[in-house]
Amino acid sequence: MDINNYIRDLCSAVRVAAPSIASASTAKKNAALSAIADGLHHDCAAILDANAADLAAAAENGVPSTMLDRLRLDEKRINGICDALRELCTLADPIGSGERWVRPNGLCISCICVPMGVVGMIYEARPNVTVDAAALCLKTGNAVVLRGGKEAIATNRALVASMKASLVSVGINPDVIGLVERTEREGVSAMLTARGLLDVVIPRGGAGLIRTVVENARVPVIETGAGNCHLYVDESADLEMAVKVAINAKASRPSVCNAVETMLVHTAAAEQFLPAFARAAKEYAIELRGCPRTCAILPDALPADERDWETEYNDYILAIRVIDTLDDAIAHINRYNTGHSEAIITTSRAVAARFQANVDAAAVYVNASTRFTDGGEFGFGAEIGISTQKLHARGPMGLRALTTQKYLVEGDGQVR
């Protein structure tokens, strides 16, 4: 079958099933999440077998070790996934909440929170996302079409089979979860053009995926996860704090989107700060790429060029640029950033306020690491991704981001 038809058939089947979850009560949805947790626990051995097969195939195909680590499941990780499901049960259900008002003509208007309908998730070979994403969609009354990275296909099949069995056990149509089992690249484009079948597509992945999405999407999308983040060390900075935060923002987990990629340093602080930072960076073997003024201070740094300002390394590499003013720092950030997370280290309230007002990003930090941009760290209890767009949701997305609204209007024959 043509991949476009395959995707359309799959999405259609999920769409037909969607009312089964959209109309489910909070209690029933939580029962489904509990059943899924119990089921995954029960099916642990089968899931790990499938995962072992995926891992063996991936290793044979030369998949890099960081990717293998994300692909790997073990009993502890499955328990972690189950704990997250039980945690999700305790969160408030946004569906049905809203406001109600009466107009002078007697019309009674309610604006209530309703599910999106069918959510498409496109993501990499990370089996935990398969369960996380499905669970967040179910909690918000949405059906979901899952398209994970091809390296995880056996694991995803096992996970989805387990979840579907649990849905049946609580009386929800198992077709509210659809897994794209054909993982050719064209399936992504087919999802992105499935107008009328998918209400929103949420891509989670690197720059390449986001580019594909921007160029091909005909359905509404929420872009997530592109993070060319900056740390600006102002002339007024506490330099000890600046070293500590910079090292954390770069090196605590370089592969994630909230890690810093470029550091901007005020010229008045550079002579003192850069050598101290470079000493600390050595411990993490961070490769430094600097502008000419940086290289003059740090002879070991490699020369940076335009591409370095544009690049999300996701690695132990940091670009560094010495700048003359706060405005230059803001201009650099607004030119090269991806709207994710930006930070300043300063002791000046006035400088901090100008930075926060003028930097255009989802999260703007003063004297803290960009690594905190995360639904859990923000206190949301759950996260479907980090939006880098301004429409609909911006920053870490909790349950609300998976919902829309509907106006219910009641009258007794009013006409206009």
Added chain:
Amino acid sequence: MDINNYIRDLCSAVRVAAPSIASASTAKKNAALSAIADGLHHDCAAILDANAADLAAAAENGVPSTMLDRLRLDEKRINGICDALRELCTLADPIGSGERWVRPNGLCISCICVPMGVVGMIYEARPNVTVDAAALCLKTGNAVVLRGGKEAIATNRALVASMKASLVSVGINPDVIGLVERTEREGVSAMLTARGLLDVVIPRGGAGLIRTVVENARVPVIETGAGNCHLYVDESADLEMAVKVAINAKASRPSVCNAVETMLVHTAAAEQFLPAFARAAKEYAIELRGCPRTCAILPDALPADERDWETEYNDYILAIRVIDTLDDAIAHINRYNTGHSEAIITTSRAVAARFQANVDAAAVYVNASTRFTDGGEFGFGAEIGISTQKLHARGPMGLRALTTQKYLVEGDGQVR
């Protein structure tokens, strides 16, 4: 100059000016709106001259009379526009509002409402939209690029020149309003692909424009105004009310998006209801196009086909289909509707509840006309358009729809 470069240069100039309005206080923004109202009043003669030139050219080019009416300004209409501007001053400014919380690690997080940045508006030859849209954008701290229908270009030039002069008078950079003066069709596509320059594009227009937008947009868009709306007359309906509401929903203003295009009638009500409705419809010369069962009851009705169910007539034409069950009505609506406004006439609370829960649209009415879907009628005080999408905004869009959010995080050196 190539039209793409022209649009990019214009958007860039507006973008550079944007901080001038983004950083303006509520008082300053309201002063700007008042100054614009005063200015339009003062420049009334010049604006009407320009409008007369547009009208003469349009009449010569055979523009239809309904369109000429929308293009026409007179002193009364300009006064109406000025009144709306003064009304807008009284509305609460959403910018800067938000929430603030402290995390266990001491991080202080605020989530505040901020402007989108630069809004692109694409609309038809309706000069009032030029002022309305600009004013709503300014009130919410946004710069705006206006692209109105080519028939209104002289009027739009006069309006924008007047508004710019008023902005200067209150110390705001006049480039926060940009008018696309080159009205070739390709300019629309150029706006839709101006990534990084326009933060959102709001198209207001017919099915053709919406199609162009869906196929070409590379910037975030909010689709508005496509309204294939339905009225369902249930077997339990008060038939007198049904006739009154149906006539209002179709004939009070057929050219607008919240008018009804197809009426569905329960088979048990059809024999009694349809002849009564047809008698009333005759007064408005409404052309009726029916399914075979409708035509059997109403011999004067023309036969309807698949295209009729899909069409937004925007005219004195109504498609009618007799259906067997509530579920059939819901299925028809969910298949053909554009997510705008749908209504049921029923005396049964249970039927009403099922209809409201299962029909997928921005506004779902019980015993009232779809014509109420409007920011003013809903009590929002202002409206930039009616969103038919689920992302970001759905239904009548007030000031909030022109804003996004930003997380401001303050720490004292926290790392993760």
